[in-house]
Amino acid sequence: xxxxxxxxxxxxxxxxxxxxxxxxxxxxxxxxxxxxxxxxxxxxxxxxxxxxxxxxxxxxxxxxxxxxxxxxxxxxxxxxxxxxxxxxxxxxxxxxxxxxxxxxxxxxxxxxxxxxxxxxxxxxx
Numbered sequence: 001x002x003x004x005x006x007x008x009x010x011x012x013x014x015x016x017x018x019x020x021x022x023x024x025x026x027x028x029x030x031x032x033x034x035x036x037x038x039x040x041x042x043x044x045x046x047x048x049x050x051x052x053x054x055x056x057x058x059x060x061x062x063x064x065x066x067x068x069x070x071x072x073x074x075x076x077x078x079x080x081x082x083x084x085x086x087x088x089x090x091x092x093x094x095x096x097x098x099x100x101x102x103x104x105x106x107x108x109x110x111x112x113x114x115x116x117x118x119x120x121x122x123x124x125x
Contacts, residue, residue, distance in 0.1 A: 001035065001043055015040055016054035023063065023078050024086070030078065033071045034064060061085075 005014050022028040035043075040051035055072055058064040063078045075081075102112050 001040070005044055005046075011044070011046055011050050012054035012057070014054070015051050016057055019055070019058060020063070020082050023074055024082050026079075028074055030074050030076050033073050036071055 002014075002018060005011055019028070019034055022034075028034060034055070037048045037051040037055055040046070040055075041048040044051075055064065059066065059072070061081065062075055063081060064072045065075050066072055098112075107115075
């Protein structure tokens with residue numbers, strides 16, 4: 001778990017994203033138990049209902065499932081679901097504005113790809 005929470009973002013979203021990141025980077029594996037709402041509440045000194053809201057969203061998205069009396073666990077398809085969701089968010093957040101700005105500046109797709117490749121090469125050096 002992160003050491004602290006960001007005051008500028010809802011806590012339940014931070015908990016949700018923290019679990020998502022742990023699944024994507026495989027620090028929490030398929031079938032593994034995630035920290036409980038009470039564990040999050042004790043660690044961050046927050047209301048358990050706040051932590052539950054983030055965890056319940058992950059259940060609704062088929063990322064986690066509940067084993068009654070045992071806890072919440074990572075579903076088999078969780079990582080793939082999260083990666084696809086994040087790719088879509090990446091596209092909407094970065095690619096669409098990039099393409100729109102490029103269009104305004106009359107930058108053709110070919111030139112835009114050359115710019116991306118040029119940036120890749122400068123990072124390799």
